[in-house]
Amino acid sequence: MSDLPLSHIRVLDLSRVRAGPTCVKFFGDFGADVIKIERPDGGGDPMGDNRYSSDYVNAQRNKRGITLDLKRPEGVNVLKNLVLTADVVVENFRPDVKHRLGIDYKSLSSVNPRLVYTSISAFGQTGPYSRRPGFDLIAQGMGGLMWLTGYPEKGPLRVGISPADLAAGMFAAMGTMIALLERERSGKGQWVQTNLLSSQIMMLDYQAMTWLMDKRLPQQRGNDHPQIVPTGVYHAKDGYFTLSTVGNDSFLRLCKAVGAPELGTDPRFLTASLREQNRDAMNAAIEAATTKKTAAEWVEILNAAGVPAGPIYKLDQMFADPQVKETRIAQPLEHPKLGKIEILGQPIGLSRTPAQFRKAPPELGEHTDEVLAEAGFSGEEISKLRRQGVV
Template sequence: MNGALEGIKVLDLTRVLAGPYCTMILADLGADVIKVEAPGGSDETRGWGPPFQNGVSAYYLCTNRNKRSMTVNLKTEEGREIIRKLAHESDVLIHNFKTGSMEKWLLDYEHLKEINPKLVYCSITGFGETGPYKNLPGYDFIIQGMSGIMSITGTEQSGPLKIGVAMVDILTGLYSAVAIQAALLERVQSGFGQKIDMSLLDCAVGSLANVASNYLISGNVPQKLGNDHPNIVPYSTFRTNDGEMIIAVGNDRQFSSLCELLDLTEIAQHEKFKTNAARVVNRQELTEILEERLQTKTMDDWIELFSKHNIPCGPINSMDRVFTNEQIEARQMKVEMNHPQAGKVRLVGSPIKLSRTKVKMERHPPLPGEHTEEILQLVGYDGKIINQLKNNHII
């Protein structure tokens, strides 16, 4: 069975994380993704490490499977002409060059839509292509700070903290994949492509969800709550006698059941704790009562007990525990691929589970320019011209 996006051709001029993560999603779904780098390989993540496996960066491996690679020198007119030929044959072009770069090279949407009116053209930048910040560089860490994410992450003692993963890049990749597929669906009706202008800052602010809504409705600036939830209590981490666990009680019925299991039935009906709204106001007092009782048993003991009674809870797993977890293994969230340089590599699987058009792991994360010749041949370059391009350092 073919992939869901079989037949869709994607010209990928992105590097690092947000763009490559987007195009890996499309590639996992069956699209033919051509990753374009400068000769020798210009995706910075190829050199980010350690760790490396036989000289191949773990960071690079995480976002580049199921793609073909070609190298092209975009600083030359011959190189830019290659991109135009490929754009003519592509359904999607995606890039993350700084604002103005593609216009300078005449590879912007206005020029390429003349070559291919059906092209879906996606730009990913730090701040978007409009507004006073449009020419500024954007990095995940900086955007986490500017967007407000760091102001609500951490505690008063720790100060502001970034999320442990470059989550803004990941979110931007996800939003971009959604936008591209929406544009492809619309193209079925209109017959035309369109330009997509994606911004890391927009995606970060868009992901603030209830925290932003709380502020916009109340006018109260959210504070750092650590692992606490701003609107639900108890919904946090709690100390047991051998470590911390998560309890995520979402309603008054669950809270009453939790109190019964902890032999604290009297507090379930106390005015301070009877409703979620009251528990939010009296968060600290309730936390102290719960933790005193929780420290009488181990984390595993409590998780087993609570799970039997449908109390939402769980451990705080380290990476080694994550990837030996039976549920992770059952859902194929750890996969292996053979790589010509790195050997057998272990990668994170795809979370997308489709019943008919299943995600496939068919191509290893490519070496720089691994498929340049075969791709050029598809758009009419013969062996003689390809050799000339090589000799002139254009590919």
């Protein structure tokens, strides 16, 4: 057995697109035996249309792959056989689909009461929208994020990544880990649920609390922080950079560093509240100084003065940064068709048992015979399932 921390865990991955694979990736990277289950025709997952795309390769590493037709009772029986030795099932079907197929939590936990069954949906397992189709963009809009992003005069703005998908996947992984830990005490599995909508709302954090507790509606602020001023994106002689101040001490250090100590005693800017009220004047005063030097110069000057500041990178610049290299977030992977490539690693570091990136994504059904043989199916039984089109 591997010495990776999750090498004793087996995960059956029925998920598609992004949120489910984001969840499962945590398990595979830390050693779990992840078995990706796909339709025999390879359909059902738009990301699977190109198995050699950068997106697919990053999402589907560290898995074995089998095919199984879950619309047929023979396929469901095979899945239940695999569930006998599984610890986790992850799925992101629409809530009604798993019940229609007979692979819902109640059905599979009756086969294996220790099973942790993780469901990721767009809007939740119940409620008026539970059967609606939904993707990240829809959750960004419904979850309040787009209304907070961008500039007031230009309308709502989509964030440049898929935060609802990614958050739902991470929360699903966290919930699954919690259920596995609890199982050590109770001996019983349970049903873990999360969805894109509530995950996106959770990510609003202090912006959501501004309404829940204070009953104030946050507004679009562009690159400005909604409450802390000055914090945001500022012009330099040759472009842009970021800086952030928290508290009067940090603000006074900024004023001195940019050569405008008088701003620290300006009646308009004496307190955090006054700086927020006069944010336009505050930002204009800071930029009057910052446009005199380059962005790189200001990053050095401000950090030396104890004021957090940083460059604004394009992705090629970002991956070339020495600190980014030090984090080793980009990891090598040997792909049988693509050769040596790089993928995104894990931001989680473990001192004894770190993540490993061992396997490229499987070809469609690459490990079907191997996995079914491990589950006790004979060669003749596997051949029969193939003849029937079940696998």
